[in-house]
Amino acid sequence: MTATPPRPSAPRPSAAGIAPRARAAGPVDADVIRADAFAVALPVGRWSTDPAVVDAHRLDRSGWIPDGRPLGVAFAREVADVQAVLRVAVARGVPVTVRGAGTGLAGGAAAAPGGVVLDLAGMNRIRELSVDDAVAVVEPGVITADLDAAAREAGLCYAPDPASAAISTIGGNIATNAGGLRCAKYGVTRESVLGLDVVLADGELISTGRRTVKGVAGYDLTGLFVGSEGTLGVVVGATVRLRPVPRATVTLAAFFDTVAAAVDAVTALGAAGIVPAVAELLDARTVRAVDAATGSDLADHGEVFLLVQTDGSGAAEEADAAEAVLATRARLVRRSADAATAETLLAARRAALPALERLGRVLIEDIAVPRGRLAQAAARVAEIGAATGVEIFTLAHAADGNLHPIIVVDPAEPEIPRRAWAAAEQIFALALELGGTVTGEHGVGVLKRRWLATELGSRSHDLQRQVRRVFDPTGILNPGRAL
Amino acid sequence: MTATPPRPSAPRPSAAGIAPRARAAGPVDADVIRADAFAVALPVGRWSTDPAVVDAHRLDRSGWIPDGRPLGVAFAREVADVQAVLRVAVARGVPVTVRGAGTGLAGGAAAAPGGVVLDLAGMNRIRELSVDDAVAVVEPGVITADLDAAAREAGLCYAPDPASAAISTIGGNIATNAGGLRCAKYGVTRESVLGLDVVLADGELISTGRRTVKGVAGYDLTGLFVGSEGTLGVVVGATVRLRPVPRATVTLAAFFDTVAAAVDAVTALGAAGIVPAVAELLDARTVRAVDAATGSDLADHGEVFLLVQTDGSGAAEEADAAEAVLATRARLVRRSADAATAETLLAARRAALPALERLGRVLIEDIAVPRGRLAQAAARVAEIGAATGVEIFTLAHAADGNLHPIIVVDPAEPEIPRRAWAAAEQIFALALELGGTVTGEHGVGVLKRRWLATELGSRSHDLQRQVRRVFDPTGILNPGRAL
Numbered sequence: 001m002t003a004t005p006p007r008p009s010a011p012r013p014s015a016a017g018i019a020p021r022a023r024a025a026g027p028v029d030a031d032v033i034r035a036d037a038f039a040v041a042l043p044v045g046r047w048s049t050d051p052a053v054v055d056a057h058r059l060d061r062s063g064w065i066p067d068g069r070p071l072g073v074a075f076a077r078e079v080a081d082v083q084a085v086l087r088v089a090v091a092r093g094v095p096v097t098v099r100g101a102g103t104g105l106a107g108g109a110a111a112a113p114g115g116v117v118l119d120l121a122g123m124n125r126i127r128e129l130s131v132d133d134a135v136a137v138v139e140p141g142v143i144t145a146d147l148d149a150a151a152r153e154a155g156l157c158y159a160p161d162p163a164s165a166a167i168s169t170i171g172g173n174i175a176t177n178a179g180g181l182r183c184a185k186y187g188v189t190r191e192s193v194l195g196l197d198v199v200l201a202d203g204e205l206i207s208t209g210r211r212t213v214k215g216v217a218g219y220d221l222t223g224l225f226v227g228s229e230g231t232l233g234v235v236v237g238a239t240v241r242l243r244p245v246p247r248a249t250v251t252l253a254a255f256f257d258t259v260a261a262a263v264d265a266v267t268a269l270g271a272a273g274i275v276p277a278v279a280e281l282l283d284a285r286t287v288r289a290v291d292a293a294t295g296s297d298l299a300d301h302g303e304v305f306l307l308v309q310t311d312g313s314g315a316a317e318e319a320d321a322a323e324a325v326l327a328t329r330a331r332l333v334r335r336s337a338d339a340a341t342a343e344t345l346l347a348a349r350r351a352a353l354p355a356l357e358r359l360g361r362v363l364i365e366d367i368a369v370p371r372g373r374l375a376q377a378a379a380r381v382a383e384i385g386a387a388t389g390v391e392i393f394t395l396a397h398a399a400d401g402n403l404h405p406i407i408v409v410d411p412a413e414p415e416i417p418r419r420a421w422a423a424a425e426q427i428f429a430l431a432l433e434l435g436g437t438v439t440g441e442h443g444v445g446v447l448k449r450r451w452l453a454t455e456l457g458s459r460s461h462d463l464q465r466q467v468r469r470v471f472d473p474t475g476i477l478n479p480g481r482a483l
Numbered sequence: 484m485t486a487t488p489p490r491p492s493a494p495r496p497s498a499a500g501i502a503p504r505a506r507a508a509g510p511v512d513a514d515v516i517r518a519d520a521f522a523v524a525l526p527v528g529r530w531s532t533d534p535a536v537v538d539a540h541r542l543d544r545s546g547w548i549p550d551g552r553p554l555g556v557a558f559a560r561e562v563a564d565v566q567a568v569l570r571v572a573v574a575r576g577v578p579v580t581v582r583g584a585g586t587g588l589a590g591g592a593a594a595a596p597g598g599v600v601l602d603l604a605g606m607n608r609i610r611e612l613s614v615d616d617a618v619a620v621v622e623p624g625v626i627t628a629d630l631d632a633a634a635r636e637a638g639l640c641y642a643p644d645p646a647s648a649a650i651s652t653i654g655g656n657i658a659t660n661a662g663g664l665r666c667a668k669y670g671v672t673r674e675s676v677l678g679l680d681v682v683l684a685d686g687e688l689i690s691t692g693r694r695t696v697k698g699v700a701g702y703d704l705t706g707l708f709v710g711s712e713g714t715l716g717v718v719v720g721a722t723v724r725l726r727p728v729p730r731a732t733v734t735l736a737a738f739f740d741t742v743a744a745a746v747d748a749v750t751a752l753g754a755a756g757i758v759p760a761v762a763e764l765l766d767a768r769t770v771r772a773v774d775a776a777t778g779s780d781l782a783d784h785g786e787v788f789l790l791v792q793t794d795g796s797g798a799a800e801e802a803d804a805a806e807a808v809l810a811t812r813a814r815l816v817r818r819s820a821d822a823a824t825a826e827t828l829l830a831a832r833r834a835a836l837p838a839l840e841r842l843g844r845v846l847i848e849d850i851a852v853p854r855g856r857l858a859q860a861a862a863r864v865a866e867i868g869a870a871t872g873v874e875i876f877t878l879a880h881a882a883d884g885n886l887h888p889i890i891v892v893d894p895a896e897p898e899i900p901r902r903a904w905a906a907a908e909q910i911f912a913l914a915l916e917l918g919g920t921v922t923g924e925h926g927v928g929v930l931k932r933r934w935l936a937t938e939l940g941s942r943s944h945d946l947q948r949q950v951r952r953v954f955d956p957t958g959i960l961n962p963g964r965a966l
Contacts, residue, residue, distance in 0.1 A: 133884075134753060134854025155754055177699045188697060190706075206943045212851040213883045214671060215920035216660045216710045217927055217938050218966065219947045223673075223706035225700045244756040247804070250790060270617060271638055273727040274796065313757065313804060314797015321730070321796060368695040372615025400696045437698035444700055455700050460689045463953060464702045470949040483701065 028257065031114065034092050035071045038116060041084040046075045057119055058111040058136050060104035062364060063416065064446050068113025070097065077122045079197070079236045085118050085476060086234065087203040088475045096476050098230040100141060100169030104176065105364055106445025108229045110483050115479075118234065120171050126150050127237070134242045135194060135211055140171025140235050147240070159186035159459070162441070165194035174235050177227030179441030184399035185277045185311075186243070190226045197237030198225055201472040211239050224467070229443050229482035232471040246311035249277070250319035251342040254330035255302025259283055259394075262306045263375040265399045269308070274322050278309035279399040280349050280481040283378060286356070286393040286406075290348050293355035298348055302331040306398065307349050356393055356406055363407040363416065365424060367431035368440030371401040381405045390423040402440035444482045452483065486601040514597065517575050518554045524567040529558045540602055542595040543587035546770060546846060546899065547929050551596025553580065562680070562688060562719045568601050569717065570686040572959045579959050581713040583624060583652030587659065588847050588926025591712040591964050598962075602715065603654050609633050610720070617725045617946045618677060619693055623654025623718050630723070639725035642669035645924070646836070646919035654718050660710030664925030667882035668760045668794075669726070671924065680720030681708055690775045694722050707950070712926050712965035715954040732760070733802035734825040735801070737813035738785025742766055742877075745789045746858040748812040749881045752791070757805050761792035762882040763832050766861060769876040769889075772833055776838035781831055785814040789881065790832050839876055839889050846890040846899065848907060850914035851923030863913050864888045873906040885923035886953040927965045935966065 007258065039047045048054070049072040057073045059065060071094065076083045087214070089096045095115030102109055111117045124141035131154050138147055144165040147265050148158040161180040162168060174196070179188045186192075195209030208223035209215065225232055256262040282290070284303035291299050298305055308326070310318035319335065326333045336342035356362050369377045378394055381403065385392035391408045407420050407425050428438045428451045438444075438451045453461040464483055471477075531537070532555040540556045542548060554577065557568045578598030585592055594600045607624035614637050621630055627648040631641040636769045644663040645651060651661070657679070662671045669675075678692030688924045691699070692705035708715055739745040742764065749762050765773070767786035774782050780786055791809070793801035802818065809816045819825035839845050852860045861877050864886065868875035874891045888910050890903050911921045911934045919928075921934045936944040947966055954960075 008731065084792065130853075130855060131754070131873060132750060133853040135853070155756075177703075179697050183697060187670070190703070191670065200942070200946075204942055206940060206946070208943060210851075210920050211853045211918050211921055212885075212923065213854070214662050214666060214851045214880075214885050214923040216924055217920050217931065217935055218944070219715075219924050219950060220660075220673070220703075220706045220709065221713055223703045223945065227703055230703075244753050244758060247756040247801075267615060270727050271614070273638075273730040275727060280631070283715055310796070312795065312797055313793070313801035314795055317800065318730075366822035368693075370613075370616040370618070370694045370696045372613060396699075402695075402697050435694050435701050437693050437695055439700050440697040441699060442694065448700065459683070459687055459703070460691060460704060463683075463689070464704065465951040467702060467950060470946060470953060 009083045026220065031071055034094055035266060037088045037092055038072060038074060039153060039363050041088045042074060042081055046077060046081055047071050048075070057099060057102070059119045060102045060107060060109040062105050062107040062445060062447060063361070064107035064110050065116060066110050066113060070111040070113065070115045070117050073117040073119055075119050075122050079199065082118065082199045082234050082236050083203040083205065085116060086199055086201060089116060090202055090474055093474065094273060095103065095448065095479045097478055098175070098234050100172035101143070103168040103172060104166045104443065104445060105366070106439065106443040107448050108176065108443050108445035108478070110446060112479055114133055121169065123236065128384065129154055131156065135239055136242055137237065137239050138170055139237060140169060140174070143168045144168055144170055144173055151242045152245060155245060157245045158192065158240060159243050160189045160192050166379060170238055170240070171235050174226050174238060175229050176441070179397065179400070180277045181280060181397065183397065184279060190223060192241045193222060193226055193238055194241055195239040196222050196225055196235050198233040199236055200233045201474065201477055205265035209239065213241065227443070229445065230478040231468055231482050232477065244316065247313045248315035249309055249311040251336040251345045252308040252313045252319060252326065253334045253345040253348070254306045254308065254326045255298070255332045256304040256306065256330050257302055259304050259378045260375040261329055262304045263398060265306065265326050267371070268325050268329065271324055272321055272325050274310070274318055276308045276322065276399055277311040278307060279397070280307040280433065281305070281396040281398040282349065282352055283394040286352050288396060289355040289359060289393060290351045293358055294310070294351050296348065305348055307345065352395055356408055359408045360411045361416065363409065363420060363424060365405045365407065365427050366439050366442040367427060367436055368400065368402040369431060369434045369436035373434045373436070374398060374401050374403070377403055377430065379429050382431065384426045388419045388423040390420050392423065400440070401436070402403055449482070512743060514554055517577055520571045520575055521557060521568060524571045525557060525564055529560060529564055530640045531556050531558070533783055536695050540582060540585070540600045543585045543590060543592040545588050545590040545593065545928060545930060546844070547590035547593050549593050549596060553594040553596065553598045553600050556600040556602055558602050558605050562682065565601065565682045565717050565719050566686040566688065568599060569682055569684060572599060573685055573957055576957065577959065578962045580961055581658070581717050583655035584626070584650055585844050585895040586647045586651040586655060587769040587926065587928060588849070589922065589926045589930050591659065591926050591928035591961070593929060604652065606719065612637055614639065616694060618722055619725055620720065620722050621653055623652060623657070625653045627651055627653055627656055634725045635728060638728060641675065641723060642726050643672045643675050646818060653721055653723070656708050657718050657721060658712050659924070659926035662880065662883070662885065664763060664880065665881065667762060668758050673706060675724045676705060676709055676721055677724055678831045679705050679708055681716040682719050683716045684957065684960055688719070692722070696724065710926070712928065713961035714951055714965050715960065729760070729798065730796045731798035732792055732794040733798045734810065734819040734828045735791040735805060736790045736817045736828040736831070737791065737809045738781070738815045739787040739789065739813050740785055742861045744812055746788045747883060748789065748809050750854070751808045751812065752805055754803055755808050757793070757801055757808065759791045759805065760794040760880055761790060762880070763790040764879040764881040765832065765835055766789070766877040769778040769835050769878060772838040772842060772876060773834045776841055777834050779831065788831055790828060828881060835878055839891055840949060842891045843894045844892045844899065846892065846903060846907060848888045848890065848910050849922050849925040850888070850919055851883065852914060852917045852919035856917045856919070857881060857884050857886070860886055860913065860917055860919070862908060867906050867909045867913065871902045871906040871909065873903050875906065883923070884919070929964060932965070
């Protein structure tokens, strides 16, 4: 992922820390001294303060731009590099922001000013892939799709499939407990992580969990680290569960007049004992955007698009049953006869985000609601768009109750307008009102932090902060993020 | 589950706590005063110090008998009762042992001397069962099988099925993160718990998690409470995930000459892309015990018995594939044509534990190993039996790598002999040597506590103890258990 950057060319004081006491180091000098401590602690070529390198590693994909810049970027290649960075960071009180591929959507990997970016993209080895144990042991910088591809060569697969799987890392997926399209059947990242190797804030390496499918010795620290957004320790290795590749997959595309009708059909699938591997919904605005971008004529079949996949030994039989359920509710149902047809049906879903990105700058929200409230949530999101005058397009992982209202901002706007942020805030409030969450799979990061105490309750929030202090007593790990 | 016991008849001091300072209360007086504080704090009929009642509530099914007796038993009917007990317990420094049905196998619910047993069996209402949201909201004392039955009336089911499901409670299942037969496909209790209501040590009620399938706001406190064996708080409510009832189930029984051959067949199922809902293995000694107990002739077909179930839309097709895989490796494969035949095939598995209980007192161990090491683990367990002169019978959840070596002690022995404990210790050591865990699904309780630091590592163990102190700073919750 990351080419090793050149050794920093910034001047290095030859004896940092022994400057005469009489002349207190100013802020610039202090930063130089701090940066030097990292340079010295790491092997040659694994530290950079080059402004271009720093700028290339200080943001994620949330659109959020922190004030100030980090000191530099550490490019870890091995566990010892991570330990070295954390030991210096603790000793000097320097904030550490851990980074995988930088695909986060909540600002969790947007670097703290004056801190260090700890880039794990170079720790990208699949250390082991065991067919007998149905596990892989990976470094955090492995691209998720690469792990899945390696597993498939061995007849297995890695089930979690965030939409970013082709570009995001396992470490980032673990940090946010990433979801994806197949969660309703196969669970989120948490359900596929058996154990972790973690460097604690003080540099000590621990292991959590195990290589077994089951195990209840002690508290579930693995689950605590998954989704902790870089605030409890640095994941330097993961033992993940692999599953058999489904024996077959069948894809159905159904077109409806309304979101409510499509959601009703998804509910009816469950009532019929059908467990779809995928149930992706595009609302009417999104369907029209896809048509406009690709020249397709989806909207002629029905305004709302629902993609359903069944998989496993019973994929065909389950698809028969699903087709029957959908047919009584949809205007049209199409079924893949082969891989090529399936690809055509999938194309609309795949095209959705690129189609919206053509229209302007996108802010991707990520609420989840109880499944029975999905239609209501989608309708209310549309109302919020109308009331605030903001363009909102909605995709949903329909079987999970997870909606992605996507706010599209006119590219002519110099910055994200106030009404877009206002719409986002109303969407968060809606999620909580409906008994849901402000983030189903993207994480809290910076953008949803203000809502966290409201969602959690003040005592639970306080307990979580105390847990954070157990793991990071000096507060160097991703300060100002998540909690 | 529990009839409300009579109001305690023990003498109650009329003005506890105002005894003259000059005469320090002796240990008996202090206990009476403490017990009175609980009696006063609870509604009439919810507290007992009757020795017969106390004795009926102080042990679990582990066979472990703590020294000394608890002060009394609190029979909670509502959240306020739990809060009242904990407030008094914190104020008086009295240990609290939470109890569901008392079916634990590790001593986690064996009461601390001088403490209070907090019995939640009376909090057994299913508060809500929502088909639209596919969730149930339950009190902790609900019997697991009762929840599943209620869900099935609505076309859904509760997937986790510990062998004790007919007698154990959801609260106890949550406390131990109970497993069961269907875990390989549907996950352990953790995977079905979306959110919890928990009374903290100081009596405050919090909620964790949510009613949605996905959600990543804050740390996974729900996962932290699941499996925490009564040490972090008292679960007074749970929102659990329900799933569609599988559209079909097919049962296969296969007979093998060796455990290794049976395990190899289970591995081959996975390699063929088959995900059995159940894969239960009985070793040769267990098969012979079943034959002796029931008059069956299983051992004539093959010494080792493997029960496989496939379920879902593709159950029949998956069973065809499984049968083909098993047929090349087994001496005989039988397949259920209907529910009655399935019941016959299941009977052998069902009969196993009762058959062993006829032979003597049983100690049920619970190790899990990486799946590729299951055959090796079973062989080594047999060697340990031979070397220590102890009768060990092995059942396994074969697709999970979870073994239950069952030590049977001659009923003529006055107490559990030293060699039986020695065999257990060797089994624990074996689990760790093979990269596994000393407890796959039963919990640490008292019996495996000595092994915990070895399995976790000292730093991880220490972190867990610090987390425990965050939730229970005065150490009243199940002291001496789990960690």
